[in-house]
Amino acid sequence: MALEKPPTTLKQSISTLADQCVQCGLCLPVCPTYALDGNEAESPRGRIAIAAALARGDAEPTAALRIHLDHCLGCLNCERVCPAHVKYGELLVETRALIGPMAHRPRALLAMLKQPTLLRLATRIGGAVGLARWKARLSARLPADSAWRSALETLPAVADQTPPQAAANAPSDAPVVALFPGCVASVEDAAAEAAATALLRAAGYQVTRLPAFCCGAMDLHGGELQAADRLAERVRETWMASGATQLVTVTPGCLGTLRRALPDVTVTDPITLLAARADRxxxxxxxxxxxxxxxxxxxxxxxxxxxxxxxxxxxxxxxxxxxxxxxxxxxxxxxxxxxxxxxxxxxxxxxxxxxxxxxxxxxxxxxxxxxxxxxxxxxxxxxxxxxxxxxxxxxxxxxxxx
CATH class of the missing domain: 3.40.50 (Rossmann fold)
Known part of the structure; x- marks a missing residue:
């Protein structure tokens, strides 16, 4: 079932969320983009004011105005210190959905990153031709603001994928944990996924692995709400078929999106479960x-x-x-x-x-x-x-x- 909100509903929701802000400024010292630019528009308080103006129709999403929203990292440091408990993350997602994705959004690159099969193929081809050895020379030929240049620079060398020691399977009556692999993490962080499985089993959990696909985080935070909602539906269908009691992911960047898709499910990091059974x-x-x-x-x-x-x-x-x-x-x-x-x-x-x-x-x-x-x-x-x-x-x- 789609969760897409019409523009009128989005505007009302944004206005309600923005009205919770008391403009105290306690968010400014913890905001990385405000520290970077020293510009009120690059702060949570400034962005909330921009979002409210867009929702009321007092401003248009011009490139000069929306760039401040696009610059936001979504780190949520501001939410952690906010005395008014403003749901800034939700406000940011809905405002980006209202104004739509950036014009220069690197769609082709992001589409590849969201497809584990394509990403795995690209990684294998890159490894076969020794791309990691000459990526610096290739990236230097691309513009400094190129998304493809940044992707090349983050291309890892061949990682140590040595699997951890296998732990004995947990008893049949042990709680079942479903592990969500994600997209990029399922390829580039396979060692961490195997590690989480070994550790959880040693701690007395049964572990089942879900299929690898994107949780929708990149679309959700990029203003692509329809695409994010389709992936959220896939998350729900996959979870329902898992038979697990809890969902975990080794990448905390997926947590918020998974919790949004599964509000009534315990979605957490393996670390939380392991810490609860650290004595084992x-x-x-x-x-x-x-x-x-x-x-x-x-x-x-x-x-x-x-x-x-x-x-x-x-x-x-x-x-x-x-x-x-x-x-x-x-x-x-x-x-x-x-x-x-x-x-x-x-x-x-x-x-x-x-x-x-x-x-x-x-x-x-x-x-x-x-x-x-x-x-x-x-x-x-x-x-x-x-x-x-x-x-x-x-x-x-x-x-x-x-």
Whole structure:
């Protein structure tokens, strides 16, 4: 059943959401784009005013006006500190749906990223021709603001896909967890998916894997509401056939969209479930210093950053240094790094600077987009901090009971 709202309903909803804002300004210090530009229009408060004007018909979505809405990362730092509990994420999604997608939205590239089969084929072809070795020369020939250039720069080298040790299957009466692979993550973060399965089984869960497809996040945040609603319907149909009691994804960037599609289902990060049964897990020592990057969606949607740090502390001799905030966002923000690569690179600089201060041997980040974006920045600066999903490290160190 489609969830599309007509323009009149969208306008009324946007006006109602915008009226909740008391214009206190507490969101400004935590907004990464406001920090980047120092411009009120690039703040949550400014964007709420723009959204309200568009909904009332007091303004038209000209390129000069809508660019401030397009620049928003959707990090939701503002929601976390808002004393009026404004549902900024919902307001942003509905305002973008009202004005429609950007004219220069890289549709062909995004269409490929949303199709795991196409993405896997492209990855295999790239690996066969050694694209990772000469991607820098190829990307240098493209304009600095090209989405394809940004995609090339984030093309990973061949990742370590060594599967973790297999844990024994959970008892037949154990709770069943469905794992949603997603689109990009199902290809580029397959190791983390295998790690999540091994860890959840070791913690006493049965795990079933759903088909790999896009949850609709890129469409939802890009103003393509009809496309997002079609994918939401596919999520619901797939979930109903799973027989599971809970849904998890290794990519926190999918959480908000999955929860929107399944409002009556427990949709969470494997980390939350693992932390609840941490006493069932034990790990081998690892003498290593890691820098922990906490993606915005893990901080503001999953809200389980403490659970993740507690799990990592269970690995003996592992030294975990969390990358401080600010900086507030690495700039990846779903398709933002493709649509606004120069702005995304500026936001990334602050995070890389903090990583350099920590001087780690490895970087951990749970969001595949963030990890690819940060790795591209490391490559550009000649840094060599291998990046990995925290679950992959935990599964590598997991002690399997005989």
């Amino acid at each position: 897990l034990s790990f081998r020592p690892l003498a290593r210093r890691v820098a922990l990057h906490v993606p915005c969606t893990q901080l503001n949607v999953a809200r389980n950053e403490n659970a993740l740090q507690n799990l990592l502390r269970k690995v003996p001799e592992l030294e975990v240094a969390r990358i401080p905030a600010p900086p507030h966002c690495c700039g990846a923000a779903g398709s933002h790094m493709l649509e606004f690569p120069e702005r995304a690179a500026r936001l990334r600089e602050g995070v890389l600077g903090q990583i350099a201060i920590l001087a780690p041997q490895q970087v951990l980040s749970s969001n595949i987009g963030c990890r690819l974006h940060l790795t591209a920045g490391m490559d550009a600066e000649g840094q060599r901090w291998p990046a990995m999903h925290p679950l992959t490290l935990l599964a590598q160190q997991l002690e399997i009971s005989p």
